[in-house]
Amino acid sequence: MSQATEDKLRKMDWIAYGLSVVVILLVILMRMPEKNNFGFDFTWLPPFYSSLNAVVAVCLIAALYFIKQKDVVKHKYSMITALGLSSLFLLCYVIYHFTTPETKFCGEGNIRIIYFFFLITHIILAGLILPFILITFNRGILMQIARHKAFARWVYPLWLYVALTGPIVYLMLKPCYQ
Numbered sequence: 696m697s698q699a700t701e702d703k704l705r706k707m708d709w710i711a712y713g714l715s716v717v718v719i720l721l722v723i724l725m726r727m728p729e730k731n732n733f734g735f736d737f738t739w740l741p742p743f744y745s746s747l748n749a750v751v752a753v754c755l756i757a758a759l760y761f762i763k764q765k766d767v768v769k770h771k772y773s774m775i776t777a778l779g780l781s782s783l784f785l786l787c788y789v790i791y792h793f794t795t796p797e798t799k800f801c802g803e804g805n806i807r808i809i810y811f812f813f814l815i816t817h818i819i820l821a822g823l824i825l826p827f828i829l830i831t832f833n834r835g836i837l838m839q840i841a842r843h844k845a846f847a848r849w850v851y852p853l854w855l856y857v858a859l860t861g862p863i864v865y866l867m868l869k870p871c872y873q
Contacts (some may be wrong), residue, residue: 696839704837711829718785718825725792732794740795741865741872744787748861751780755855771835778832781858801871810867817860824853 696704758773800810831850834843 700837700839704833704839707833707837708830711826711833714829715826719822721789722822725789727793735794737791737794738872740787740791741868744784744791745862745865747780747784747787748858751777751784752855752858752862754780755851755858759851774832774835777854777858778828781828784861798868798871800868802867806867810864813860813867814864817857817864820853821857821861824850824857828854 754773754777758770758777761767761769761773800807800814802810827846827850831843831846834840834846
């Protein structure tokens with residue numbers, strides 16, 4: 696790899712780390728008890744951003760299919776779409792949780808265990824996987840194929856899990872919205 700490419704990759708990785716820190720700080724700040732919706736009703740956002748997560752999962756599955764078919768161009772566009780939709784998801788999620796009181800899970804019995812398993816694993820993996828998604832993306836965009844593959848082998852299934860469990864958590868919580 697040329698020194699120019701290595702320098703570009705290093706800069707892109709630092710941007711990935713910086714964005715990840717900003718996102719983690721935003722998620723922490725969302726826990727503030729005081730909410731201000733600025734006169735707007737954001738209650739429509741959970742089904743929207745959950746749908747975005749479902750479409751991200753479809754894009755990820757399509758990207759895997761395309762790369763297995765050796766169609767790098769379609770793989771690249773599927774991954775760019777997945778990353779773009781994930782970014783839109785994150786924006787909507789942050790807006791909703793900054794402006795709307797938290798919804799408590801209302802289910803009882805064993806369903807609570809299942810719900811909290813999905814919720815906790817979803818939150819932990821979503822927080823941990825973000826910088827690795829961006830680093831994997833950086834290596835793919837700069838055509839560092841061996842390094843991209845090395846990351847993608849374990850980043851991809853975790854990202855797919857997060858994209859699938861987001862809508863599952865929403866559907867389980869949906870009866871609890873007021």
